Amino acid sequence: METWIEVDVRVPEGLEELAAEALLAAPLTGLELAPGRLRSYFLAVNDSEAVRAGMLARVAAAVERSGLGRACDVDATFKTMKPIDWNVVWRESLRPFRVGPFAVVPHDFAGTVRPTDVVLKLEPGGSYGTGRHPSTRFALRYLARSLRPGDRVLDAGSGSGILAVAAARLGAREALGFDVDPNAVPSGEELAERNGVAQRCRFVCGDFGVLAAADTAFDVVLANLHADLLQAHAGDLAARMRKGGALIASGIRVEEDERTRLAFAAAGITVHATMRGRKWMAMSGTRS
Amino acid sequence: MAKEVKAIVKLQLPAGQATPAPPVGPALGQHGVNIGQFVKEYNDRTRAEQGMIVPVEITVYTDRSFRFITKTPPASVLIKKAAGLAKGSGTTGTEIIGKVTKSQVRQIAEKKMPDLNSGSIEAAMKVVMGTARSMGIEVVDG
Numbered sequence: 001m002e003t004w005i006e007v008d009v010r011v012p013e014g015l016e017e018l019a020a021e022a023l024l025a026a027p028l029t030g031l032e033l034a035p036g037r038l039r040s041y042f043l044a045v046n047d048s049e050a051v052r053a054g055m056l057a058r059v060a061a062a063v064e065r066s067g068l069g070r071a072c073d074v075d076a077t078f079k080t081m082k083p084i085d086w087n088v089v090w091r092e093s094l095r096p097f098r099v100g101p102f103a104v105v106p107h108d109f110a111g112t113v114r115p116t117d118v119v120l121k122l123e124p125g126g127s128y129g130t131g132r133h134p135s136t137r138f139a140l141r142y143l144a145r146s147l148r149p150g151d152r153v154l155d156a157g158s159g160s161g162i163l164a165v166a167a168a169r170l171g172a173r174e175a176l177g178f179d180v181d182p183n184a185v186p187s188g189e190e191l192a193e194r195n196g197v198a199q200r201c202r203f204v205c206g207d208f209g210v211l212a213a214a215d216t217a218f219d220v221v222l223a224n225l226h227a228d229l230l231q232a233h234a235g236d237l238a239a240r241m242r243k244g245g246a247l248i249a250s251g252i253r254v255e256e257d258e259r260t261r262l263a264f265a266a267a268g269i270t271v272h273a274t275m276r277g278r279k280w281m282a283m284s285g286t287r288s
Numbered sequence: 289m290a291k292e293v294k295a296i297v298k299l300q301l302p303a304g305q306a307t308p309a310p311p312v313g314p315a316l317g318q319h320g321v322n323i324g325q326f327v328k329e330y331n332d333r334t335r336a337e338q339g340m341i342v343p344v345e346i347t348v349y350t351d352r353s354f355r356f357i358t359k360t361p362p363a364s365v366l367i368k369k370a371a372g373l374a375k376g377s378g379t380t381g382t383e384i385i386g387k388v389t390k391s392q393v394r395q396i397a398e399k400k401m402p403d404l405n406s407g408s409i410e411a412a413m414k415v416v417m418g419t420a421r422s423m424g425i426e427v428v429d430g
Contacts, residue, residue: 004310017362017404018363018415018422021419021422021423024300029301029302029305030301030302030306031299032298033298033299033300039315040311066419067417067418068415081314086309086312086323087324089323130320130353133351
């Protein structure tokens with residue numbers, strides 16, 4: 001594996017861009033900017049005293065010449081990095097994990113799972129997370145407790161599609177996800193396909209207005225959103241639930257507990273259980 | 289989804305040719321970002337500008353998802369274009385290799401304002417003029 005040298009250049013604050021332009025020349029191909037600091041890298045095979053001195057000299061001269069700073073305020077340190085394959089680092093951080101009955105695994109997972117595991121194959125994408133966020137874990141746990149095979153499920157703010165797909169994996173007859181983010185539709189469809197439940201999952205782009213008249217009387221409604229959205233749309237959520245249907249609301253900061261309960265109560269939803277982490281909580285309720 | 293910003297990472301990378309190697313790997317790897325996916329998306333988005341350095345600002349969330357925006361080209365590129373030069377002096381000497389006018393500086397400063405953290409157009413112009421001088425390009429009235 002290739003060995004890289006890290007160069008860490010300290011420059012006067014405000015002159016980072018100017019310094020970056022002076023620094024960025026062969027063998028450097030890119031850099032990172034932070035306040036008063038530039039970090040860049042080059043291959044050890046290109047290292048020499050002259051290369052190192054050149055980097056410092058270029059930046060010092062540019063700062064001096066700009067009239068906005070002094071060459072003596074520029075300093076550079078060099079460090080040989082341990083050889084690392086950065087793609088592997090990321091992949092290894094994606095270890096499978098269990099939540100409720102689910103085993104959440106990378107999509108190309110080759111290991112073994114327990115016969116009782118409900119496998120969810122997930123590839124964390126650009127827009128969405130890894131399924132590890134407490135609010136997602138809480139929602140998955142509640143889903144496993146509430147869902148009966150054959151249920152119809154609505155996922156409000158479906159994002160990656162993980163909750164709708166999890167519902168289908170548990171035996172939901174129909175799982176409909178919607179999200180204002182246009183990425184959510186391809187993301188959800190791909191996830192459903194990958195988990196073999198594309199036939200029972202559907203994703204649409206928009207807010208509550210995008211739902212058809214027939215998209216109502218759901219047995220389970222999932223809403224992993226922010227508390228302010230849950231409060232504002234408590235009535236919309238209730239309107240899509242059947243009488244006695246279950247609401248699983250997550251993504252609630254603990255300090256929003258009371259306000260969110262009140263909004264649900266006003267919409268005819270009784271909260272009967274909560275799960276709490278340090279900062280986040282989830283609620284499970286029923287429409288009366 | 290509940291999202292909290294974990295870090296904002298600023299990089300300057302070759303358009304259409306970024307790789308998971310440093311600086312991308314160390315900068316994003318420490319925050320658990322899907323490096324391969326970032327590289328692919330960055331290269332797709334910047335393909336048309338190959339040969340240029342395109343700055344990018346990546347917002348990483350606590351759930352390890354990310355979004356990024358590409359920024360305006362570095363001031364030096366805009367200055368060289370205004371001065372009609374292929375490249376800067378490339379030396380640390382003191383020779384003058386070209387010139388730009390004050391009004392060109394103002395135009396560049398206006399374009400760069402969102403990225404420069406400058407409080408005013410005057411402050412942004414100061415940075416642009418400083419960059420020009422640092423490259424061996426003289427700023428003249430006009």
